[in-house]
Amino acid sequence: MQIVKPPTEKPYDKSEGERRGLIIVNTGDGKGKSTAAFGLALRAHGRAKPVKIFQFMKVPTSKFGEHRSFETLGIPIEGLGDGFSWKSKDLENSALLARQGWDKVKTAILSGDYFLVVLDEVTYPISFGWIELEEVVNTLKSRPKDVHVCLTGRRCPQEIIDIADTVTEMMPIKHAFDAGIPAQRGIED
Template sequence: MGGTAARAAANVRKGSTMQIETPPTEKRYDKPAGERRGLIIVNTGDGKGKSTAAFGLALRAFGRQHVHGKQVVIYQFMKVPSARFGEHRMFEQIGLRIEGLGDGFSWKSKDLDHSAQLARDGWEKAKADILGGEHFLVVLDEITYPLIYGWLPLEDVVQTLKDRPADVHVCLTGRRCPPELIELADTVTEMTLIKHAFKAGVPAQRGIED
């Protein structure tokens, strides 16, 4: 018996609750017949990983597209322009543009009217890049928060996504994504919270959750 099969059998003998499956030997889907086009991608939900997944997507897009003259940009609606988290340090090294548009979490804000204006000013920059046609991917990180706080007009965001050039991809992240964006999106992933170390009293880990 091979090593993998032996381990699987051992799990069964130990009473593991994991279900053993037979590996598929045939492709379970047909290749789509439609044309390639820009997608609207939403990462939402209460679980961890929404921004992390968007950063991974941006890296993939940057690695393939920047050699063809297409740009990739990440706008962070709740981060300050001076933020220096791990992603900022790495993206700066490789030339992937990432820009904080806000002044941090709302409970840290000294002036919510100012926070709202920062969001509106930031949206105008992101909107120009979405409509300009020079970007392969625009990431709108944590944009759901200024939307649900009423700082940004949802109608303008929806219309901009509809009016964008056909080959521009846009990825939006954040909890409680408005249903209008869910309906418009091509791909929606909901991160479900099952366990989180923070709720067990473990502080945020630098390089993992910063």
């Protein structure tokens, strides 16, 4: 490890740009995409900003750790799907749920009622062709000026990356699963 000197002067100038809603994308094959989006939701909620979280691959009755925490804090979180596609008994129904879920999401984004709308795992139904990419892009472009939207999931389409303000690609360096360690409740749920 190389020791470095801490900066003694601010390493950047204050931006003179306009404050406005951002499109934020967390993508890539590494862990932490949803976790980072949930951190944004907590930060916004801590500033008394209205937040809504939609999860495209979770069922409405999900009770993962994040659901329990957000419900306790009063942050609305809604499952829109029927679970992972490989567990689905009916992919036609999965596609229908994704389209119906998108209608709810579009309404929430365009309403202007929320400071931040999180679209967790939205890239999957887009890449499966269950949600029209063009409609997602148009909705993001048409949203009210002060609405922030955070999208998560692997293989984010380039069309969304192109209009996004901030894109982070999570890259795996090492993962416990690759060493045969199963997912841990409270860490990966």
